[in-house]
Amino acid sequence: MDADLETYQVQLSQVDLAISSDPDNAELVSLRSELKELVELTKSAIAAQAEAASSKAESSSSSRKKDASAPTHSWSAGDECLAKYSSDGQWYPARITSVGGSADNRVYSVVFKGYNSTELVKSSEIKSMPANHAFVTPVSNKRKLTKAEEEEREKKKKKNEKKVEAKAAKAKEQTAKQATWQKFAKKSEKKGVHIAGVAGTSIFKTPDNPLGRVGVTGSGKGMTEVATQAKHKFASRDEDNL
Incomplete structure (x- = not known):
């Protein structure tokens, strides 16, 4: 369209030049009027086209900005x-x-x-899940176990259950023994019977001498005496009597 406008303007200048030589020529005057009208119409069309393109560009830019600024769905665990x-x-x-x-x-x-x-x-x-979505369970692609595999799995399951039961019974028995011993120790303490190792004391006792031996509390025997080491003296003898 810009090329058409340029052509009309060139033709108009040529007609103006011709009219300057023959101003009374009605045909040239009419042609000049038509060319001026074409030039104005072409200019208006070009302006309208430019305005439409600008409006479209602004609309597209605004749409892109809107899409960019639109918040995306933020998913979190549990959704x-x-x-x-x-x-x-x-x-x-x-x-x-x-x-x-x-x-x-x-x-x-x-x-x-x-x-x-x-x-x-x-x-x-x-x-996002629509409100009217029908629940359909996905089909598993796992291979179905054979009868023998099912039986083997059931055996392993029962075996593991027995192991768990045995461990639980053993732990229960141990707890019961511990409770019985603690009960006995408390009764003994109330009666004035001292049980070493229960009231925070050790059943082993050592003398003040660091070289002494260990004694056992409640054994009925005293502390082991520390033997003094001495050099052995040999008695002199008469060699003549041998």
Whole structure:
């Protein structure tokens, strides 16, 4: 359109030049009038086109800013959502258990309802759950156990249960013995019977002499006497009598 305007302006200048030589030429005067009108119309069209382009650019820029400023959904652990199941690519109700990754590339750990395995999904694989969404349990891709495998698993389960019961019974027995001993010690203490090792004293006792031997409290014997070491003296003898 700019090229058309330039052409009209050149033609108008040529007509003006011709009219200056022949001002009474009605045909040239009419042509000049038409060219002036075309020039004005073209200028108006160019201005309108520029205004429309500017308005469109502003609208597009505003839309981009709005999209950029619009807050994205912030997910956190415990939120209910719809997540894409990797086995079939379908969306199922799930619960977010943890959030990881960077701010630009979030990774969510989810557990599908009715399916206890955990799966990692990206931001594009998670969305809000609609109010009228029908609950559908995802189909597991795990292999079904054979009858023999089921029986073996049941045996292991019962064996582990017996081990747990045995450990619990042993711990209970040990606790009962400990309680009985503590009860006996308290009764003895009330009766004035001193039991070494119960009232915070040791059953072993040593004399003041660091070289003394250890004695046992309540054994009925005194402390072991410390023997004094002395050099043995040999008696002199008459060699002639031998």
